Every structure is written in C-alpha cells, then in structure tokens.
Amino acid sequence: MQFSEIIGQDETKQLLLRAVQTNHLAHALLFDGPEGSANLALALALAQYVNCEDRQAGDSCGRCASCIKTQKLVHPDLHMVFPVANLAKGKTSEAYLADWRSFLLESAYRTLPNWLESVNADNKQGNISAEEARNILQKLSLKAYEGAYKIMLIWLPELMNTSSANALLKVLEEPPAQTLFLLVTNQPDKLLITILSRTQRVAIRAFTDDEVATYLRQHLNFDETTARRLAYLADGNLAEALSRSKQDTASVEQHNWFAEWMRTCYRQDLIELVKQADQFDGFSKEKQKGLLEYSIRLYRDLFLWQQGAAELLRLPDTEMAFVKNFAKILTVNHIERIVNDLNESAYHLERNARAKMIMLDMSLTFSRLIKTKL
Numbered sequence: 429m430q431f432s433e434i435i436g437q438d439e440t441k442q443l444l445l446r447a448v449q450t451n452h453l454a455h456a457l458l459f460d461g462p463e464g465s466a467n468l469a470l471a472l473a474l475a476q477y478v479n480c481e482d483r484q485a486g487d488s489c490g491r492c493a494s495c496i497k498t499q500k501l502v503h504p505d506l507h508m509v510f511p512v513a514n515l516a517k518g519k520t521s522e523a524y525l526a527d528w529r530s531f532l533l534e535s536a537y538r539t540l541p542n543w544l545e546s547v548n549a550d551n552k553q554g555n556i557s558a559e560e561a562r563n564i565l566q567k568l569s570l571k572a573y574e575g576a577y578k579i580m581l582i583w584l585p586e587l588m589n590t591s592s593a594n595a596l597l598k599v600l601e602e603p604p605a606q607t608l609f610l611l612v613t614n615q616p617d618k619l620l621i622t623i624l625s626r627t628q629r630v631a632i633r634a635f636t637d638d639e640v641a642t643y644l645r646q647h648l649n650f651d652e653t654t655a656r657r658l659a660y661l662a663d664g665n666l667a668e669a670l671s672r673s674k675q676d677t678a679s680v681e682q683h684n685w686f687a688e689w690m691r692t693c694y695r696q697d698l699i700e701l702v703k704q705a706d707q708f709d710g711f712s713k714e715k716q717k718g719l720l721e722y723s724i725r726l727y728r729d730l731f732l733w734q735q736g737a738a739e740l741l742r743l744p745d746t747e748m749a750f751v752k753n754f755a756k757i758l759t760v761n762h763i764e765r766i767v768n769d770l771n772e773s774a775y776h777l778e779r780n781a782r783a784k785m786i787m788l789d790m791s792l793t794f795s796r797l798i799k800t801k802l
C-alpha cells in the first residue's frame with residue numbers, strides 16, 4: 429500500500445512521513461480510527477515506507493523488492509497478528525495467514541465481521557489468544573531479515589485477552605531494536621491503559637462522503653449518482669460502502685437473471701428454459717437461494733403494486749419497470765400461486781433436491797400459469 433493510494437488524510441500522511449524523515453518515529457504507534465476508516469491502510473503504507481529501499485519525499489517507491497513484497501504482504505519482516513475464531517489448540521492466527529492475505533489484498537477497508545465471514549466463522553467471536561502472544565515474542569526475537577525495520581502489525585488489539593495483552597505490554601516496555609509496532613484499533617477505550625501509554629496515538633478521522641464517493645467511482649467504476657447514494661448511506665464508513673456496493677451489484681445481477689427467466693416463461697420457450705435450468709444448476713447453493721428469495725420479494729412488490737400500495741415500493745427503475753409490465757398480465761391469483769411455488773421450491777432446495785429439476789418444474793408451471801386466466 430502506498431500513501432498515494434489512500435484518499436485524503438493529508439495531515440496524517442505528512443505527520444508520518446516527517447516522523448520517518450527526521451528519525452522521530454515512535455517504536456509503537458496506535459492507529460486509532462473508526463470502523464471503515466483509513467487506519468489499517470495508513471499502517472500498511474507506513475510499513476511499506478519505512479522498509480522501502482528508495483524512499484521518496486512523499487511516498488514509498490512502489491517498485492523496489494521490499495515494496496513489492498510488502499504490497500503482496502509477504503515481506504519476511506512484516507508480521508501480522510489478527511483476531512481469529514475456531515482455532516485448534518496450539519495454533520495461532522498464522523494458520524489463517526493465506527486467507528488473511530487475500531482478504532486484505534482485496535481491500536484494506538474491511539471490518540471484523542467481514543473477516544470472520546470470509547473464513548466462515550461469522551457466528552463466532554474473534555479474539556487474539558494467549559498463544560498468539562508467545563508467537564509475537566518468538567517472531568520478535570528473530571533479527572530483521574531484509575528490511576531496516578521488523579514490523580509487528582496488530583489488527584484490533586482490543587480483542588487480545590488479558591494474558592496476551594500483558595505479554596504485548598512487556599515487549600512494548602522493552603522493545604527489541606529496530607522493531608516497529610503498528611496497532612490498528614477501532615476501540616482504544618478497550619485497551620489497557622498501560623498499552624495506551626506505551627504507544628503514540630495517530631488519530632484518524634472517518635472518511636467524508638466526498639472521499640467515499642470518490643473511492644467508489646475510481647476503484648469500482650460506479651457512476652456519480654450511485655456513488656453519492658452509497659456514500660451517503662455509509663456515513664463515512666468505507667467498509668460499509670463497499671459491502672453495500674456488493675449488494676447493489678448482486679441485486680442488479682439477480683434482477684437481470686430473474687427478468688430474463690420470467691420473459692422466457694412468458695414466451696413459453698422450452699429450449700431456453702432448459703438452458704436456464706442448467707445454468708441455475710451450476711450456481712452455488714447460496715446464489716440459488718438468493719435468486720429464489722429475490723423472486724419471492726419481487727412478486728410481493730408486484731402484489732403491493734396491484735393493491736394500489738405503490739407508495740410503499742422503493743425500487744430501482746429497472747425493477748419498477750418490470751413490476752409495472754407484469755402487473756398488466758398477472759392477477760392476484762397468479763401471484764399467489766407463483767409465490768407458493770417459489771416458497772415450496774426454496775424449501776426443497778434447502779433439503780438438497782436437484783436444483784435443475786426444481787427450476788425446470790417451476791419454469792413449466794409458470795409458463796402455463798401466466799397464459800391461464802385466473
């Protein structure tokens with residue numbers, strides 16, 4: 429991560445750059461910022477800067493061997509500790525290092541729930557265990573391999589249990605030479621006072637709506653209006669904006685698939701319906717369930733529209749157009765039967781019935797039903 433990749437935050441960047449350039453960098457920094465802020469990104473940019481072999485005045489070079497390894501999160505002097513769940517006894521977060529790298533490479537603006545979900549532990553609580561503290565000590569007893577600094581980046585140190593926090597405190601009191609601690613926190617009030625007093629706080633503000641919108645436009649190619657809307661809803665939390673943008677993209681995909689399916693049913697195009705059933709069969713179980721849920725939701729909206737409750741509908745334009753069109757063809761009786769069928773199919777899908785058969789069955793029923801007067 430380079431400083432230039434991070435939107436805004438100029439004062440903080442200058443502060444960090446100056447500290448390195450004047451040799452005034454504290455050995456332990458606390459990047460304190462709200463969820464979805466640039467705290468982790470700035471810590472990573474600093475890690476890259478201090479070990480860059482060709483430091484520029486305003487940023488790391490981004491091209492030297494050290495920068496490239498840090499960017500890929502594989503620099504041997506960059507150690508990372510993060511909360512995990514479901515660890516087998518005697519294991520540390522290192523067991524999840526490969527997952528962690530790909531999680532972080534996707535974006536440095538993520539949350540604990542994002543992380544736990546990505547390793548299928550979303551119903552668990554993450555924490556940093558006592559075992560982890562031993563791991564930290566052991567790593568720091570090694571000499572720096574390549575870089576000027578050995579870096580220990582701890583994401584969410586507030587999730588350390590007492591014994592790991594105490595072990596960390598000991599190292600912070602007597603830090604090994606040329607070691608830089610980068611603690612990245614959302615909740616500094618949950619840290620031991622003694623840890624707080626051993627670290628230099630770097631206050632990081634939330635992103636502004638403008639900054640979030642700019643990020644969405646530049647990195648995800650969202651148009652101005654969508655970017656503004658998502659930024660407004662996320663209220664300065666970039667991680668939240670990214671989750672919302674994923675849902676947004678997913679629901680556009682769902683709508684396109686659903687609309688195509690319904691049009692094919694209306695045309696009674698059997699060959700195409702078999703193809704769609706095959707395609708559906710190839711989707712993940714989650715995606716299949718998502719599509720059925722989406723279909724049910726849209727038929728409920730259609731029902732509301734027909735009942736004259738149009739003002740209750742908050743639908744994007746494409747979905748609204750579909751609702752208006754199909755409202756001309758279908759009656760309440762149609763909708764009731766279709767929703768029942770969709771619910772039943774979701775039930776069978778959940779119990780591992782063959783997705784292709786379920787889909788084909790529904791398609792044939794709907795093709796007939798749509799053309800029947802009810």
Ligand SMILES: [Zn+2]
Nearest residue numbers: 480489492495
């Ligand atoms: Zn470099």
